[in-house]
Amino acid sequence: MSLTSPNRGYPLERLDGNTGSMAYWSNLFTRVADRLGDLRTAAHAAHDLPGVGRSVTAVRTDANDLAGALPGDIAEAQLLAGVLQRYADAFDAHAKPANDLIDDIEAAHAEWSRLDIAADHAGRAAMAAAYGDDQSEIDDTNDAVTEAIGVRDAAKDALDELWTQYERFYGDWDAAYAAALSELAGGTGAVLTNEARDLLADLLAATSPEEVARLWAENPELQQELIDNHPAVVGNLDGVPWDVRATVNAARLEELLETEPEGPHRDELAAVWRALTTGAVPKPNLISFDPDGAEQVTAALAYGDLSTASEINTLVPGMNGNVDDLFSWGQSAQALNLRVGEGSATVVWFGYDTPDLLEEPAMSRAEDGAAALRSYLLAVRALSPDADVNVIAHSYGSTTAALAIGSQADGLGVTSFIAVGSAGFPKDPTVVENLSNGGPPQLYATISEDDAVARVGRGTAPGHPVSPERLPGATVFDSDGGVDARGESLPAATGHDALGPGAYLEPGSESFYNVGEIIMTGQPGTERGGEGSTQGFWDAGNWWISDEYALIDF
Structure with a gap:
């Protein structure tokens, strides 16, 4: 074994x-x-x-x-x-x-x-x-x-x-x-020299990304020695500056591709490289990269300058997501930056092993992912204390994000938590209380009238049956078609997908439009059930069941 x-x-x-x-x-x-x-x-x-x-x-x-x-x-x-x-x-x-x-x-x-x-x-x-x-x-x-x-x-x-x-x-x-x-x-x-070895030990023993950032800044003369000898650690250590991590991770990825044989692992590495080097101007930054620390290659790409951004957005994928989709998620991230405007930076965060269909009812993937997401969000807050932090999570990604963000009463410093097509939040009293106590983050949620997958997921998952749309204080917004501020038609989400035609985060859709409006103004941009709205199979009479947490939403 x-x-x-x-x-x-x-x-x-x-x-x-x-x-x-x-x-x-x-x-x-x-x-x-x-x-x-x-x-x-x-x-x-x-x-x-x-x-x-x-x-x-x-x-x-x-x-x-x-x-x-x-x-x-x-x-x-x-x-x-x-x-x-x-x-x-x-x-x-x-x-x-x-x-x-x-x-x-x-x-x-x-x-x-x-x-x-x-x-x-x-x-x-x-x-x-x-x-x-x-x-x-x-x-x-x-x-x-x-x-x-x-x-x-x-x-x-x-x-x-x-x-x-x-x-x-x-x-x-x-x-x-x-x-x-x-x-x-x-x-x-x-x-390593004794001094660098001692610094490495202190960094690994640090209790928060804030402490990591302090230790790193206080020892500039030892930084290159750590980078040269332990690039895998430096490239993934939350609290180390993003530009340092990006440079180290890109070099590691390029070196691995020179020696990695053909096969599924190389395909994943090539997918990360494609997302890193193709299309976007300026190129994104590979702020985390772990080729073999989990069942999947995990990575996070930042589009825009995290060090100067006033709005830092993080996209968290859900069930069946993997780095093969990084390029497509990156296009959505770029579109979101354009939608929000100057000062926006968006991270595509594939930092955990996402579940497949059989694993989705359980919480194990969310528990592992929440620990990594929690550390990343604390690093964002440590390195960008004045920025608004917005988390946009799809499907099981919202389950993972809810567990991470709801783990602390302050919501890890997140400003807005936006759940699209949620597979359900954890049935954990502390998490539910922290996400519905009226304090940051403000919770927003949408579920398409045609999204049966999310509803079945909630109904068959004892660990995450809580409907975010029903939590006290949540702002629910539409994704079923509408019109924007200029009266132009916005396509509906016609299923459970995050990306592509008829998906929640497809640029130009009602859901995507509302996400951008929430980040910019704190409110959705379309009226619930307003002009252009369509009614799908799972209409309100079928699924909007009222109970304590709306544990089953269908």
Whole structure:
């Protein structure tokens, strides 16, 4: 079984080492250093030999040369002895406990996988039942999903705790290993100097992007060393300036494409490169890029200058989204910047593994994605404290964004949260309260009369059945066709898609028009049910059910 830790990407591998052998060699090098010290003492003594003449002068010269050469050898022997002993101690303290956890993690992962499959089966059964008319079967299958997800999530919590322990031990061992290499390199540049290594440790231990930004700014002399030695870290560390990350990530992507063989992974990398280099003027910035830290290649492209923007917009994709769609999402981002005008910058954020149809009823993808989105949004606030921050999320992306933004009472500094075709918000009292308490962010939502997918998604998902359109304080806007301020017709969203004709974020559509108006003025630009509005299959009488959270919207 080949596993990697969820947060730091450490491989689940047995760390090899023999502390007894390392201690032996450490003692041996210590003895060598002592013997060389004795030799140096003798050389000094020879240098002080009394007398005159050619022979005495030659001995003094040789003794002087030897005494001058020995300190380097003594220091090297002492270095080897110290490094070996320190690494041996670290191996005992960290690597051995990490090794002891491997069997437990593999067993816990197998159990969670089994329960995850069971939860998926229960979800498929619930989704199938939702299309029928048997309310009893719908209730029973929803109850079965809830129970299956609860058992699975408990197993996931147990697995996560084991992974947390493993990452702590593995990380401490890895740091000790890196420190040993750094000491042996002697500051040659092959690995980090002590100062840069300490800064890297502080950056990784930072509790917020704001702290990362401060540490980075306070150590300009060490920045290039970190970039050269750890580009993957620098390029994805929230709080590092966007332009630094963009340069590092673009270089990494270009290097990977030079060596990556044909196949699905290369196709994803090529899709990111195409979005990065084609069409847009100026070119977007690749502000995050992780080619192998998740099941999908993840990336985020920023269109416009985040460092000077007064409106920072973030597009969050939903179910079945991946970087193959980056170019199309980028076109929507550019159109949004044009719509909003000067000072607008828009990020296309593919920073998480989006779910497929079978995974959509569950919350696991949203939980993983919310952590990454939360960190990104905190970085936006840390680096652009005066900008308005707008999140536009589609489908399951709104589930992920709601979990991230609603995790804190201040909404992570988000100004406007705009949900289009939402798959439902999490049924979490804290999240619901934070998104409907009247404070920032202001919540906006739309769902097309012809969007059955979002409604079925809410109705078959015990973890995210909350309808954003029904939350207190939410501003609901139309996406079913209307007219703009000049009286020109705006096409309707005719399904669940985010992009393309009849989609929510298609430039020129009513939904897209209203998103732009919300960002600029704080209010939608068309009247609910006004001129040009059409009525689809899921009309108000069919789906606008009133209950506490509108848990089922159809």
